[in-house]
Amino acid sequence: MAAPAIETSGLDVGYPGRRSPVTVISGLELTVEAGTFLSILGSSGCGKSTFLRVVADLLAPLAGTIRVMGETPSAVRSGRGVGFVFQDSTLLPWRTARENVRLPIQVGRRSLSRMIDDRADELLELVGLSALSERLPHQLSGGQRQRLAIARALLGEPRLLLMDEPFGALDEITRDRLNDELLNLWRRTETTVLFVTHSIAEAVYLGQRVIVLAAHPGRIVADHDLRPLKGPDNRCSREDPAIVAAMARMRSALGAAS
C-alpha cells in the first residue's frame, strides 16, 4: 500500500505576518489517497491557495505536520515531485511555447535527463499545440497559454500536480473543454491532482472527491466522495441528476458556512 499523497495532522496554514503570523486554516486533518483527483472548493479567502502553497513547499506550515507521499514537502519539491499550475499561466514572455515547456529541464539542481527532452514535443502534441510551438506567449489565446502551463508542469512527470484556479480567468466554453482535456491527461498518468477552484460546477465535474472549505476560520465543512457516482475512470455528465444534486449539496454547505 503506497503512502497517501497527502496526510496532514493539526495543520495550521497561513502567512508570516508583520508582527505575528496570520492563520488562515487551523487544525486541518486531511488524508488524500495517491492517484486521487481532489477538488478543493471554497470562496476567496478560505485559504485553499495557501494550503496548496504549503504542499508545494512555497510556504512553511505554521504548526502541525504534513507529509506528501510520505516525505516532507521540501524533500518532494527538491526531488521534483510536484508540478504547479498557477491562475495566470506564468509563461515567460521571451520564450517560445516550446522553450517554456522545456524550462523545467533547464533549471533546478537535479536537471532531468536528455530523455525527458523529447517529452517536450510529446506534451505539446498532447495539449494540441505542436503547430504553435515556435509562437511567443502573447501570440496565444488564454486557453492555449493554460494548456502550455499544464504541459510544462507535467514535463518532469510529477507524482503530484497542484492546480491553483488554473481556468479561473477563462471563458466558460474554453473552461469546459480544458476540463475534459485535463481529465484525459490525468487518466493517462498516475498523478494525484489537487485542483483548487471557486466554481462548484468545475469542482464536481472534475473531482473524484470534493472538499469544501469555508473561511474565518478556514476549515473543511464538507467532504464528498463522488466515486460512487462517477465510476473508476471518473466520468460524468454535467446534466446527470445525481451530479446536479451533488452540486446543490455543496452549494448549501458553502451557504451554511458563510
Add this chain to the structure above:
Amino acid sequence: MNRGPLSPFAQTVLPILGAGSLILAWQVLLPLAGVPAYIVPTPTAIAGVFARNGSLLLSNLWPTAIEALSGFVLGNLAAVLLAVVFVHSRTLQAAYFPVVLFFNTIPVLALAPVVILIFGLGMLPKIVIAAVICFFPTLINMIRGLESASPSEHELFRVLSATRWEVFWRLRLPRALPMLFASLRIASATAVIGAIVGEWIGSDKGLGALIIQATFNYQSDRLYAAIVLSSLLSIGFFVAVVAAERWSVRYR
C-alpha cells in the same frame, strides 16, 4: 476629417517634409526678418562649415565620441552591477542606497570641476562625468527591472528548485531588459551632454571645446555646426541602443 492610419509612404515622407519646411523657412525668413548672421546663421552657411572645415569638425568629434561612449559603457556597467548587488543583498541596499540617492542630488555641473581637479585635463575626467550622468537613471531602472518578476514567476522557479543563479539569468535579467533599455535610450543622449560639459570646463579639443572657442570668436556658423554634430552623435548612440534593444527584446 480622415483620422485613419497614414500609409507607410506618408509616414516616411511627412517627417522629412516637416523638417525640410522648417529648415527652408529658417533659410529664407530669418535673413528677411533682419536677424544678423552672427546670431543665427542660415542652414546653408552651417552646411558650408561642414564642407570647408570638415576635418576640423571631425578631429573634434572623435574625442567627444570616445569620451561619451566610454562614459556610457562604464556608467551603465557600474549601475547594472550595483543594481545586481542591491537586489541580492537587502543589507547593502539599505546601507548604501541613501548615499547613492544623496550623491545624485549634486548637480553634475557642480561636480565637474571636482572631477577635473582629481583626474586632470585629459579625456579621463570627461569620461567620468559622462559615466556619472548615465549612472543614476540606469541604477534605479535596473533595480526596478530586476525586482519586476511577478510573485508567481518566483514561485514557479522555486517549485523547480532553481538556484539563485538560475533565477537571475533565466528570470530576473530577461525581465529587467526592457527597463534597462528604457534608461539606456535616455543615457545615449545624456552621455554626450556629460562629455561636452566636461570639455567646457577644461579642454582644448572635442565638440565642447569647439563650442566654447567658436562662441568667444563670434564664429557662429562654426558654433552651430558643432551643435548639429553633437546632436548627430547623440542620434547615432540612440539608434545603436534601439538596434540592440530590437535584437535582444524580441517579444511584446
